[in-house]
Amino acid sequence: MAKIPLSFYEHHDVVQLSRDLIGKYLFTCLEPEKVVTGGMIIETEAYRGVDDRASHAYNNRRTPRTEVMFSKGGVAYIYFCYGIHHLFNVVTNKEGVPHAVLIRAIQPEVGIDVMVKRRGKKSAIPTLTSGPGSVCQALGMTRKQTGISLTSDAIWLEDRGVLIPDDQIQVTPRIGVDYAKEDAFKPWRFVLSKL
Numbered sequence: 001m002a003k004i005p006l007s008f009y010e011h012h013d014v015v016q017l018s019r020d021l022i023g024k025y026l027f028t029c030l031e032p033e034k035v036v037t038g039g040m041i042i043e044t045e046a047y048r049g050v051d052d053r054a055s056h057a058y059n060n061r062r063t064p065r066t067e068v069m070f071s072k073g074g075v076a077y078i079y080f081c082y083g084i085h086h087l088f089n090v091v092t093n094k095e096g097v098p099h100a101v102l103i104r105a106i107q108p109e110v111g112i113d114v115m116v117k118r119r120g121k122k123s124a125i126p127t128l129t130s131g132p133g134s135v136c137q138a139l140g141m142t143r144k145q146t147g148i149s150l151t152s153d154a155i156w157l158e159d160r161g162v163l164i165p166d167d168q169i170q171v172t173p174r175i176g177v178d179y180a181k182e183d184a185f186k187p188w189r190f191v192l193s194k195l
Helices: 006-010 014-020 066-070 112-119 132-139 178-185
Strands: 025-030 035-048 076-081 085-092 099-110 155-158 169-172 189-192
Touching: 006 085, 014 035, 014 085, 014 099, 025 099, 025 132, 035 112, 035 132, 066 076, 066 085, 076 132, 085 132, 099 112, 099 132, 099 189, 112 132
Parallel strands: none
Antiparallel strands: 025 035, 025 155, 035 099, 035 189, 076 085, 085 099, 169 189
């Protein structure tokens, strides 16, 4: 299958793009295994940059960590959360506009045995790639890959022609952003409700 072109990620509406990522496929091929792992994206959250209190780039905050968010759409933003989990985001929009989509869950389909090993599990449990920390751990992603192109041979997305009707997507407020005041209630989380 063909990788999704960089032009896809330059869309100006990060919320629409977050919804459109449901049904796309996320893959990695990383050291040390160099085995393709991945599956279909089934849960996302949108973060709308400088005017979104839940975003790391709120109020135009530019730090060594957030600088990659200001890149042209189509690169990875991976950060370490609470000193425990790595979280993977798709940077979107044009250069200078720090929009991103957090990938919260995938349906594992390729390289499941490697994902099971990375997660330290004995078998492919239902929560193998449920939750953004689990996604990164299963796919082998860390901060080392932040800034990498999403058309690389290390991390990429594919459109495999899966069309998800709106009635199969649950739309809710984002999770764990209570600090964002009224922005915490924005319905910018998308979850595939039926497989």
